[in-house]
Amino acid sequence: MDFTWTPEQNELRERARKVAEGGVERYGRWNDCWMNGYSKEFSKELAAEAFIGMSWPKEFGGGGRPAIDRLIVAEEMIKVGAPIAATWFADRQMGPALIQYGTQEQADRYLPEMLAGDVTWCIGMSEPNAGSDLASLSTKAERDGKHFVINGQKIWTSFGAEANYCYLICRTSSDGPPHAGISEVIVPMDSPGITIRKIDDMTTNEHFCEVWYDNVRVPVDNMVGAEGA
Known part of the structure; x- marks a missing residue:
């Protein structure tokens, strides 16, 4: 099994690192940033980069990417303390729960605003x-x-x-x-x-x-x- 990062994954990591460093520069650095680093403004920036819902199915508005890609982005964000907490739970838990168990009406109502970084x-x-x-x-x-x-x-x-x-x-x-x-x-x-x-x-x-x-x-x-x- 080859554990080498692909060129696409290395490119994703570099892009995520730049976004994360920019977020720290504008909104501050946080320890345990997925719990403490709250910034709705940075959530909008994550949404613009398609960093929310990366591994959600495309038919629900997600990126349809493998979970490892989301992990790469999360690792770069947490490494520098970027304020990702405002969208963390929706991206990691609530969105996938609605996709798996929710109704179509619930998906239509709640998922788009999660993906846009509009809600916590x-x-x-x-x-x-x-x-x-x-x-x-x-x-x-x-x-x-x-x-x-x-x-x-x-x-x-x-x-x-x-x-x-x-x-x-x-x-x-x-x-x-x-x-x-x-x-x-x-x-x-x-x-x-x-x-x-x-x-x-x-x-x-x-x-x-x-x-x-x-x-x-x-x-x-x-x-x-x-x-x-």
Whole structure:
């Protein structure tokens, strides 16, 4: 097996390095930049270079490139501390989740603005009394007609204060074993009933947040994939 970089990959690495260095020059250098380096302006520049959604299928607007190409770009960005956090979760997790499990309507609604670098997504997973043990989570989404009514609390939600949307992991049923009845719902972060508090860590970073959901209503159509699956 040949592990030598191809000429195209070397060219991609050089282009990514120049973009990354330019981002640091304009917007600053960040340690753990995929978590701390937040710049919506740089997200637009990444989009212009087609560095968002590189490995997504072309039929969903992505680049259709192998995962190693995305890794090359990410390596150059992280190496110099370029501020890539504003699009990191959407590119790495939310977009692929919608491509794999979402409806066509969800893909049409959310993927283009991810690819354009227009939006930031966060993940509502950890809870104060559960950590990242999802089988123990207690945040609930209960049906009320064509809506879910969400109540509960999340913690360690990176960029909860800046995000446009949360990919919320919540309980839609208490029947069966603890790991059953857990669903994934898209929640606009400007929804009434959401309260956000930033958490200052010992390094003075503020990307972590506590988020409270108090009778937050979202359409049932915002569920990603099958309920409880």
